Amino acid sequence: MPYFIFIDEMVINLLNLFFPRVCLGCSAYLGDNEAYICTSCRHQLPLTNFHLDGSETLKNVFYGRVNLEQATALLHFSKRGIVQQLMHNLKYRGQQKVGVFLGKWLGEELKTIDGYQDVDVVIPVPLHKSKLRRRGYNQVARFGQEIANALEIEFNTKVLQKTKATKTQVFKNRFLRSSANSATFSISENQTLKGKHILLVDDIVTTGSTIESCANALMDIKGIKISVATMAITD
Numbered sequence: 001m002p003y004f005i006f007i008d009e010m011v012i013n014l015l016n017l018f019f020p021r022v023c024l025g026c027s028a029y030l031g032d033n034e035a036y037i038c039t040s041c042r043h044q045l046p047l048t049n050f051h052l053d054g055s056e057t058l059k060n061v062f063y064g065r066v067n068l069e070q071a072t073a074l075l076h077f078s079k080r081g082i083v084q085q086l087m088h089n090l091k092y093r094g095q096q097k098v099g100v101f102l103g104k105w106l107g108e109e110l111k112t113i114d115g116y117q118d119v120d121v122v123i124p125v126p127l128h129k130s131k132l133r134r135r136g137y138n139q140v141a142r143f144g145q146e147i148a149n150a151l152e153i154e155f156n157t158k159v160l161q162k163t164k165a166t167k168t169q170v171f172k173n174r175f176l177r178s179s180a181n182s183a184t185f186s187i188s189e190n191q192t193l194k195g196k197h198i199l200l201v202d203d204i205v206t207t208g209s210t211i212e213s214c215a216n217a218l219m220d221i222k223g224i225k226i227s228v229a230t231m232a233i234t235d
C-alpha cells in the first residue's frame with residue numbers, strides 16, 4: 001500500500017514539474033492543499049453576496065427592461081483586480097477551469113437558497129458559431145454546467161442561439177447597444193421549455209444588454225420564468 005502512495009506522489013510531482021499548478025488569479029505556485037487559486041487570492045476575492053443577502057442590485061439593473069425572478073453575480077469586477085485576471089485567463093488563455101471553479105462555488109451557494117430551488121434548466125449566453133470556432137469554447141459553458149450539477153438540473157446549450165455576429169460595442173451608449181442587440185439571439189424551438197424556470201448564465205454584466213436580448217428571445221416560450229447568475233458584475 002505505501003508503495004502505491006509513493007508512486008502516486010511521484011506521478012503528481014512529475015506532473016507538477018512539467019505542468020506546474022499555478023494560481024489562476026496571480027500565477028503563484030499552488031500548494032498541495034490549494035486548488036484553482038491561492039489562499040491569498042481566495043481571501044481577496046470581492047464576493048458580492050447578493051444571493052446570500054437578498055440584495056436586488058443586479059435585478060435592478062434590468063428594472064423596466066426584463067422581469068427577472070432572481071438575479072445574482074458571484075464577484076465584483078474591477079479593472080486590474082484578481083477578477084480581471086481570472087476573466088482574462090478564462091477568455092484568452094484557454095483556462096476553462098476558471099469557469100469550473102466559479103461555477104462550483106456559486107452552485108454550492110445557490111443550492112441552499114429558496115429562490116433557486118425551482119429552477120429547471122441552466123442556459124448559457126451563447127457565442128455566435130464563428131466566435132465559438134475561433135475561441136474553441138464558450139467561456140460560460142463550464143460555469144453553467146457546474147451550477148446545473150450543483151442544482152441537479154439540466155444544462156441546455158441547444159435552445160438559445162446567437163444568430164448574428166456582433167462587433168465589440170465599446171463606443172456605443174446603452175440605448176444604441178440595446179437596439180443593436182435586439183435581434184441577435186433566437187430560440188430553436190419553444191415546446192420543451194414551456195412553463196419552465198430558466199437560469200441564464202453569463203460571465204460579466206455591465207449594461208445588461210446581452211442578457212436583456214437573450215431574455216427577450218426566451219420570452220417567446222410560453223409561461224417561462226427567467227433568473228440570472230453571472231460570474232461578475234461591473235460596478
Ligand SMILES: [Zn+2]
Pocket residue numbers: 023024025026027028037038039040041042
Ligand atoms: Zn493567487
